[in-house]
Amino acid sequence: MSSYIFTHLDELESESIFVLRETFAQFENPCLLFSGGKDSILVAHLAKKAFYPSKIPFTFLHIDTGHNFIETIDFRDKLVNELAVNLLVGSVQQSIDEGKVIEEKGQNASRNRAQSVTLLESIEKNKFDAAIGGARRDEEKARAKERFFSHRDDFGQWNPKNQRPELWNIFNGKKQLGEHFRIFPISNWTEMDVWNYILREKIELPSLYFSHEREVVIREDMILANSEFIKPLTNDVVKNEIVRFRTIGDLTITGAVRSTAITLQEIINEVSMARETERGNRADDQRSEASMEERKKEGYF
Amino acid sequence: MTRGNKIELLRFTTAGSVDDGKSTLIGRLLYDSKSIFEDQLKAIEKTSERRGLKSIDLSLLTDGLKDEREQGITIDVAYRYFSTPKRKFIIADSPGHIQYTRNMVTGASTANAALILVDARKGVVEQTKRHSYLASLLQIQHVIVCVNKMDLVEFNEDIYEEIIQSYRDFASKLDIKDFDFIPISALLGDNVVDKSKNMGWYNGPTLLYSLENIPVSNDFNKLDFxxxxxxxxxxxxxxxxxxxxxxxxxxxxxxxxxxxxxxxxxxxxxxxxxxxxxxxxxxxxxxxxxxxxxxxxxxxxxxxxxxxxVNNTPNISQELDAMICWMDSKPLNLTAKYFIRHTTHEAKCLIKEVVYVMDLNELKRVEGLNNLKMNEIGRVKIKTTQPIIYDSYRKNKTTGSFILVEEGSFNTVASGMII
Structure with missing residues (x-):
């Protein structure tokens, strides 16, 4: 290390570790929102580095919509076991059963919005004062304005018009009783950065990210994994395809792409040539131009 | 394109008046460097069409929140990302109008470089001066002055030369190490990514070339651990x-x-x-x-x-002289205690005195006011309850910067640079 050159991945890694350590130092009871997707896996990996040789000092919180890919759940359980961290699961099904949310009806119904209710409830019940998430500013327009430390009022709501200014790397996590913060340590990473770093660090991912054959439902421009949660429509085509997933959310909303990429390097080649942003095939963002912003104001992550 | 492991990171901020075409410039950088995806392009094509525009409005790429889309102006700091085979860039896009000095200061606090936009028809105006002053106050190492809308002055070299001369005269009073000038048209793409065919008289680099070649690693202070x-x-x-x-x-x-x-x-x-x-x-x-x-x-x-x-230590004191930018709608209260957050340390403090307030239009010091309101910048004397371990901001941005937090609301109300 004689030249003191720091690559962009080194700098992003260092910044994220700094943010994770600030979170530990400034809050009493932080949790790490773990979805089983690559971004939350990355955050877990960075947290392991930030506190080595201690264990990760955050409870992992998974908001389970009940519409998960089985591969995601298996992967989650394995990782939690390896890291020896505590896992809490907030169940959207339970929130629905208790009448706290009303399930969406209709052809493209999903439990995406319902998640926010369960998330806020889990935060309140467990007295978490900070929830660390793997959101990135490059994902979506409303996220481009998020802070690293994002203040939520006692209803869990985000007010984009009245955010605390965030300067240099001084993070203000002071809050009133009942309020909490959302923390986004990988704010400055792009999809390409995440993939390049996963390759560099040889981070293990769920098999869904790699090409495989499965039964899918083709609906207009979307390719959805076929499952009991998809209501068939008249124009749907059901068949087997070689696909992979660029993001991992619910079975009902995560679109697959046709792909033969079976290694990380092949995925990176594919991503760098991709013609659509990764959220482009998330049905939840396409409802209207402002849909992410609306959900975030309500407490979505 | 498997690159990605050997490239450096450059953070820059953009400043300009409301109609200087800043969002269009960023849109142009993203578009011409092929950093826009098809679905993003489709979304803005649709919107442009709905508004009855003849060509795509590239500024729609960066105007993020709903209210802004309605007003057609940017109202907060938004972060944008793009990369070329040489570098990854983070753009802190801060708004230009007067009431948002605080956002520009926020965007500038993490930047290695600043782009300042000047409208070729208007030349150096008050806002140009204000933005340049802030870049100098925040100690941004590299400033690139983009003289935009050259297409509206028939790509005239004399007009460009006049503008950069008047900018140089004014900037000689500021504390900026390195500045460059580039004549551009963000709307048409001249000298943004590709060299202009309309300005044969300009032999300098394009904007993207400059951004790719600004030295980054030299900016780190290697002497003082x-x-x-x-x-x-x-x-x-x-x-x-x-x-x-x-x-x-x-x-x-x-x-x-x-x-x-x-x-x-x-x-x-x-x-x-x-x-x-x-x-x-x-x-x-x-x-x-x-x-x-x-x-x-x-x-x-x-x-x-x-x-x-052991042989190279910072200063330790409970009395600080600093420049602060007031960022809250509630003005400074000289009788109130504030939290001072500095590096990873927190103490309480009192502002004992406002020595002067900067008149950001005239760039003059105004003495005797002894107060600071939202978006104002002034020099203050601070007394802290515990010793602060610091360097001057000029020497070290991390150990020289702080924020003030209000006691009741816990809002961040000011940002400061220690002299």
């Missing part, structure tokens, strides 16, 4: 029973194994016996790495303390 401690890692496990790692991000300088170091404010000294980097043990570490450091002696060091070399 400063290490604010964030937290102490104590696993208390069987394998690491007595392990104590002081965790933090190196603000400046280099640390090596066996270095003699001092913990401040206690003044106790010890020796570095191990440095844990993100990928294991290293013999040396430098800014801006996040590491944890083990010392030979068991010293009482906690969050908010700072470790430096």
């Amino acid at each position: 400063r290490f604010p401690v964030q937290t102490v890692i104590r696993p208390k496990s069987a394998d690491f029973h007595d392990f104590r790692g002081y965790a933090g991000r190196i603000s400046s300088g280099i640390v090596r194994k066996n270095d003699e170091v001092v913990a401040l404010p206690s003044g106790l000294t010890s020796k570095v016996i191990a440095i844990h980097g993100p990928n294991g043990l290293v013999d040396e570490a430098f800014a801006p790495m996040s590491v944890s450091i083990e010392l030979e002696d068991d010293l009482d060091i906690s969050r908010g303390n700072l470790i430096s070399k």
